[in-house]
Amino acid sequence: MALSGLAIYKLLPKTNCKECGYPTCLAFAMKLAAKQAELADCPHVSEEAKQALAESSAPPIRLVKIGEGDRALEVGNETVMFRHEKTFVHPPGLFVRLKDSTSLEELEQRARQVASYSVERVGLDLSLTGVAVEATSADAGRFAAAVEAAHRGAGGTPMVLIARDAEVLRAGAERAGSRPLLWGADQGNWQEVAAVAKAVGAPVVAVAEGDLSALAEVTRSLKEAGVEDIVLDPRPSGPREALRLFTGIRRLALRQNFRDLGYPILATVEGEPDPNLQAILAAQHIAKYGSVIILEEFDPAVAYILLTLRLNMYTDPQKPIQVSPGLYEIGTPQAESPLLVTTNFSLTYFSVSGEVEASGEPAWLLVADAEGLSVLTAWAAGKFDAETIAKAVKQFGAESKTAHRKIILPGFVASLSGELEDELPGWDVLVGPREAVDIPAYLRNWH
Amino acid sequence: MPVSVEIPQEKYRGAVREVTLGAGPDRGGTRTRTVTVGGERTLPFLLFEGEMPHRPVVAVEIAERAPTGWSDLLAKAWSDVWEDPAAWAAKAEQVGADLLVMQVQDIGDRKLTAADLAARCKAVLEASGLPLLVIGPGAAERDNELLVAVADATAGERLALGLCEEDNYRTIVAAALANNHLVIASSPIDVNLAKQLNILIRDMNLPLDRVLMDPTTGTLGYGLEYTYSVMERLRLAALQGDEMTQQPMICLAGYESWRQKEARVGEDVPAEWGDWERRAVLWEAVTATSLLHSGADVVVLRHPESVRLVQAMITELMGG
Numbered sequence: 001m002a003l004s005g006l007a008i009y010k011l012l013p014k015t016n017c018k019e020c021g022y023p024t025c026l027a028f029a030m031k032l033a034a035k036q037a038e039l040a041d042c043p044h045v046s047e048e049a050k051q052a053l054a055e056s057s058a059p060p061i062r063l064v065k066i067g068e069g070d071r072a073l074e075v076g077n078e079t080v081m082f083r084h085e086k087t088f089v090h091p092p093g094l095f096v097r098l099k100d101s102t103s104l105e106e107l108e109q110r111a112r113q114v115a116s117y118s119v120e121r122v123g124l125d126l127s128l129t130g131v132a133v134e135a136t137s138a139d140a141g142r143f144a145a146a147v148e149a150a151h152r153g154a155g156g157t158p159m160v161l162i163a164r165d166a167e168v169l170r171a172g173a174e175r176a177g178s179r180p181l182l183w184g185a186d187q188g189n190w191q192e193v194a195a196v197a198k199a200v201g202a203p204v205v206a207v208a209e210g211d212l213s214a215l216a217e218v219t220r221s222l223k224e225a226g227v228e229d230i231v232l233d234p235r236p237s238g239p240r241e242a243l244r245l246f247t248g249i250r251r252l253a254l255r256q257n258f259r260d261l262g263y264p265i266l267a268t269v270e271g272e273p274d275p276n277l278q279a280i281l282a283a284q285h286i287a288k289y290g291s292v293i294i295l296e297e298f299d300p301a302v303a304y305i306l307l308t309l310r311l312n313m314y315t316d317p318q319k320p321i322q323v324s325p326g327l328y329e330i331g332t333p334q335a336e337s338p339l340l341v342t343t344n345f346s347l348t349y350f351s352v353s354g355e356v357e358a359s360g361e362p363a364w365l366l367v368a369d370a371e372g373l374s375v376l377t378a379w380a381a382g383k384f385d386a387e388t389i390a391k392a393v394k395q396f397g398a399e400s401k402t403a404h405r406k407i408i409l410p411g412f413v414a415s416l417s418g419e420l421e422d423e424l425p426g427w428d429v430l431v432g433p434r435e436a437v438d439i440p441a442y443l444r445n446w447h
Numbered sequence: 448m449p450v451s452v453e454i455p456q457e458k459y460r461g462a463v464r465e466v467t468l469g470a471g472p473d474r475g476g477t478r479t480r481t482v483t484v485g486g487e488r489t490l491p492f493l494l495f496e497g498e499m500p501h502r503p504v505v506a507v508e509i510a511e512r513a514p515t516g517w518s519d520l521l522a523k524a525w526s527d528v529w530e531d532p533a534a535w536a537a538k539a540e541q542v543g544a545d546l547l548v549m550q551v552q553d554i555g556d557r558k559l560t561a562a563d564l565a566a567r568c569k570a571v572l573e574a575s576g577l578p579l580l581v582i583g584p585g586a587a588e589r590d591n592e593l594l595v596a597v598a599d600a601t602a603g604e605r606l607a608l609g610l611c612e613e614d615n616y617r618t619i620v621a622a623a624l625a626n627n628h629l630v631i632a633s634s635p636i637d638v639n640l641a642k643q644l645n646i647l648i649r650d651m652n653l654p655l656d657r658v659l660m661d662p663t664t665g666t667l668g669y670g671l672e673y674t675y676s677v678m679e680r681l682r683l684a685a686l687q688g689d690e691m692t693q694q695p696m697i698c699l700a701g702y703e704s705w706r707q708k709e710a711r712v713g714e715d716v717p718a719e720w721g722d723w724e725r726r727a728v729l730w731e732a733v734t735a736t737s738l739l740h741s742g743a744d745v746v747v748l749r750h751p752e753s754v755r756l757v758q759a760m761i762t763e764l765m766g767g
Contacts, residue, residue, distance in 0.1 A: 082683075084676040119719035121668070212452040239763045243740075244495050248454030255455055276729060276756050277763075283733045287675070287740055301721025304709075305667065305729050309737065312672040347669060351708075358715065374670065380635050437708045 003056045005033035011049035012042065019043050060253045061262050064203050064229045066093065066292070067158025068178035073129050075231075075291035076264040081250060087316040090264075092291045093129035094282075094306055095160050096298045097270075100146035101136045107146055111153030114298050119307060122321065122350045126307040130157035132183075132294050133172065135164075140171035147172040160205075160294065166192030173200040181205060181292065183266070184233055190218055194225035203229035205266050205292075210235060212248060216260035231292055233266040239281050242267060246289040264291030279305065286310050321346040322372035327396035328353065331362030335403035338363045338446050340432060340439075341389055342410060343370035343378045351436040359440035364402060368392040375410045386419035393424060408432040408442075456496040459686035463487045463744070464656050464693045465501070468546060468607055468629065469578025475603035475627060479576030482545055484659075484744040485695035490682060491740050492764040502765045503739055505757050506546035506580065506747040507539035508701050511559060511567050514552050517749075518711045520727050524751050532567050533574035540575045542751040543758050547577050550702065551593060553584035561596035568597050572604065580607040580631065580697075580747075591618040598622035607631050607659055613644055620651045631697060633661040636673050638680050642691040649691075659745065660694035666703040667734045674698070675741045682742035698738045701749035704731040732756045739764075 009029035020041040022028040031037035032053075039045060039053055063077040073093040080086045096114045098107055111131045118127045133150045135143040143163060151159065159180040163169040166189055169182055173196060180200075184207035185193035197204045204227050208214035212234060219230050232249060236242035246265055252258040267290035269278040278295070279302045285293050286309050295302070315321065323346050330353055331337075342352045344367045356363050368388050370378035378384035393399065393407065405427045409416060411434030420429045433442050463485040470476030482504055489497025513529045528534040536547050549568060553559070559567070571579060581597050583590030594608050595618060602625075609631025611619045616632070623630045632648055634640040641662055649655055662681060665674040684692040704710050710730045713723030720726055732753040735746040739761065748754050 082676070082679050083672070084680055117719065119717065212454070213450060216450060216452050239760065240492060240494070240766055243492050243764070244454070247493060251455050252452065258452070260450075261452070274756075274759070276725070276732070276752075277759060279729055280732055280736050280756060280760050283737060284740060287737055299721060299725070300719055301723075301726035301729065304720050305726065305733055308668040309671070309733060312668065313675075315672050317672065317676050351669075377635060435706055437706075437711060 003033065003053070005030040008032050008053065011046075011052055013044045013046070015044065017044065059262075060257055061250075061264065062228070062230070063090070064231055064264055066160075066179055066181045066203055067130070067156070069156050071127075071130070071157050072179070073158045073292075078250070079254065081247075081254060083313060084317050087318070088314045090291070091310050091314040092286055092293050093158065094303070094310070095129055095132040095292065095294045097132045097134055097162075097294050097296055098146075098150055099134050099136050100139075100143050102146070104145060104149040107133075108149040108153035110298065111150040112155075113153075115154040115157045117298070117300065117303055119300075119304050121308060121311065122346050124311070126311065128298075128303055128307070130154055130159050132160035132162055134162035135168045135172065138165050138168060140165075140168045143168050144171040144175050148175040151175060151177050160292065164189070166196050169193065170196040170199070173202055179203065181231060181266075183207070185218055185222055187214055187218055190221045191225065194222050194227045197227050198225075203231060205231045205233050206263075207233045207235065210237060210241065210245070212245065212252075212261065216258075219260050219263065230263045231266045232261060232263050233268075238271060239284055242281075242284065243288055246285075250289045265289055266292040266294070268294045269296055270294070275299075275302075282306055283309050287313055323349045323367060325367050325369040325392060325396070327398055327401060328365040328367060329362075330356045330365055331360075333362040333364050333401075335401065337361070337402070338408060338443060339366060339398060339402050339404075339406065340364070340408040341366040341368060341392070343368055343373060343375050343384050345370065345372050345374045345378070348374045348436075352439065355436045355439040356443070359443040361443040361446065363443065364398065366392055366396060366398055366407070376412050379413050379416075384413065386416050386423045389416070389420055390423035393427075406430055410434065454495065457489070459488060459497065459688075461686045461688035461690075461693060463682075463685050463695055466629065466656055466659060466695050468580070468605060470603060470605040470627070474605070476605055477572060477576075478578055478604065480578070481605070482578050487682075488686070490686070491742055494766065499765070501744075503744050503746070503761055504545035505543065505735075505754055505761070506548045506697075506745055507542065507544035507754060508548045508550050508747050508749050509535040509539055509571070510550055510552045511564055512552060512557060515554050518705055518727065519713070520710075520724055521705065521749055533570040536571040536575040536577075540577055543754045544577060546580060546745065547571065547575060548580045548582060548747050550582045551584045553586075553589060553593075561593050564593050565596045565600035568606075569600055572601065578605065578607075580609065582609045582631070585610070587615040590615065594619050595622045598626045598628055601628075602626035605629060605657075609633060609659075610661060611644070611648065613640070613647070616644065616648060617651065620648055620653050623657065624651070624653050629657040629659065631659045631661050632694070633663060636663045636665065636670070636677050638677055638684065638692070641677075641681060642689075645691045645694060655690075655694065658694050659697045661697050661699065664698045664700055664703045664734070664738065666700065666707055667730055667737070668709065669703070669707055671734060671737060675737060678738065678741040678743065695744035696742055697745040697747065698735070698743045700735040700738060700746045701731055701753070702747065704734050705749055728752045728756070732760075736760050
């Protein structure tokens with residue numbers, strides 16, 4: 001939370017020397033508060049003032065980086081409680097837990113499976129973040145070998161290392177690649193864990209069971225020991241407690257600028273025995289303030305669902321994802337190929353184009369400018385009417401590219417047929433299916 | 448030095464209206480169970496700072512006849528009973544429904560007469576003691592014709608009739624008024640349109656404790672984020688005291704999820720989508736639980752396994 005103008009004024013020399021270019025120190029302080037001036041413009045400012053101001057301009061939730069390179073995860077730096085207030089910015093990392101009690105060969109193979117999973121949605125390739133490797137005993141050698149095997153399998157993806165014993169953690173961290181997230185430091189072992197984190201240059205998870213006061217003490221201790229990059233694990237006992245604690249941490253950070261808990265949150269689903277309820281709890285963590293989420297299994301169906309939800313929640317609510325209006329070729333359409341029309345909401349476009357492609361029938365897909373809304377929403381808002389469609393037909397040359405003078409409307413807007421025939425004299429307006437999934441069957445009967 | 452960290456608490460001045468579905472013999476109906484939703488004085492499940500006197504509930508969707516176009520997974524779950532709405536209702540109650548939703552299919556040449564539909568609704572009410580909601584096929588004239596007949600035949604039961612939309616609410620509201628029923632007010636994913644429709648309905652003198660609000664459901668991957676945020680905004684407005692946003696919310700999560708390819712079909716889809724049945728069930732359940740987190744009071748579902756999962760999650764979130 002930024003300081004007010006008056007709070008900044010108290011830190012300034014109060015000499016009104018005008019060397020900053022403003023008539024008084026107070027005026028300069030007001031400009032600083034509004035972020036319209038730089039502190040460096042004051043030649044006489046004290047070191048303490050510089051530090052206090054730098055502190056106050058830091059983001060309320062620290063940005064923490066896990067891993068290095070293309071697939072590194074950056075989480076934190078969120079600024080709102082609700083996505084409609086602005087947007088959620090750094091999507092949570094999704095990790096799958098592996099245990100060092102598994103054979104090395106299997107660890108490597110499972111890590112590879114997680115790291116190489118990728119699924120395409122609305123033109124984007126979505127992937128999981130990486131694996132978390134847990135030590136199930138105090139055997140440092142075994143953990144190091146397990147981490148090494150998992151690292152080999154997981155390539156350059158970020159890792160979480162889980163061990164209660166700092167020496168076991170150190171043995172793993174030395175084989176894990178860059179910046180693994182180390183779990184965890186609690187009130188008992190924070191000194192040893194901080195030493196490991198500093199030695200290998202890695203972020204640390206602060207852990208305290210259900211107790212935010214204890215958690216804040218751990219982060220303060222870590223910070224005093226020189227560890228800056230911290231993730232919080234308050235270890236909630238279930239979904240209800242997770243919602244309370246995570247909401248509480250986010251409120252403390254954003255509304256009270258409470259620095260000791262101004263860090264991203266780690267969430268697990270480990271207390272939940274039913275794998276389907278685990279998936280639903282992970283979904284809760286995506287919507288409600290989790291930044292590092294550890295799953296207990298790798299399953300493509302669950303991965304696809306959680307990645308889709310993450311994409312939804314972290315979409316900027318002010319900007320619907322759009323594609324450019326135009327006449328798109330699917331396959332290699334000819335003058336006799338069917339012509340379908342839809343809107344420029346990207347999800348609509350990708351659903352329709354995907355199904356047209358799946359039909360095997362080359363076709364023209366006319367995408368009208370409906371301001372990025374889906375068919376029904378655009379129609380209800382008057383953004384996808386006969387006039388808009390007729391305009392698109394003319395603007396994008398559908399008349400010269402096709403010879404049949406037939407256009408296929410989405411089934412949901414069948415009621416536009418009459419008006420569209422008035423707008424496009426000489427054209428036949430056909431009514432296609434309501435849902436994209438029924439397009440292949442429809443196109444098979446087109447000829 | 449140890450510090451005591453307290454979670455800041457929000458105190459709101461408004462509350463969601465309480466709405467009771469179904470009426471027992473003492474209030475002119477025949478229900479053996481009535482369901483009250485609403486009453487929240489805090490955001491969903493934040494029970495440490497405010498009351499949530501009634502748990503959100505799960506409704507199961509049935510139809511007046513065997514539906515066409517439903518996924519094979521749903522056929523597997525229901526086809527033994529779906530020719531008979533009374534049997535379907537009884538089975539829905541068995542798998543954990545708190546409410547029943549009769550979604551009228553009204554397909555092609557299989558249309559029922561209004562009297563026939565009313566008789567089937569009566570049969571459902573005899574087969575199950577749960578409150579019933581009846582949603583018309585979505586074509587204005589046909590909705591009016593069917594819902595008026597159902598409302599008359601079931602007077603006093605406190606059914607919820609829908610969907611009332613801005614250009615088609617008068618007849619349905621009048622039928623509810625005349626027969627002691629409720630309505631479902633439906634508007635397209637927009638805070639102001641939702642408020643406006645509530646105002647129009649209130650202006651016809653239907654008490655607002657007989658109105659559920661359907662903000663229109665976008666499912667996972669297909670507009671969920673729009674619904675989610677509109678519902679959060681509606682709920683915050685309600686808690687801050689805006690009277691026209693204080694209706695409990697109902698989401699047709701099953702209908703919206705099962706029309707998407709991810710749930711509906713198991714063939715010709717990418718291998719990365721994983722096991723069909725698990726994907727389909729979780730598509731519906733994750734849609735529903737996400738909407739519960741943004742303020743849904745009633746989620747309408749289709750698959751028995753998602754009913755079980757969502758009920759289990761509500762129980763955990765309400766604290767057992």
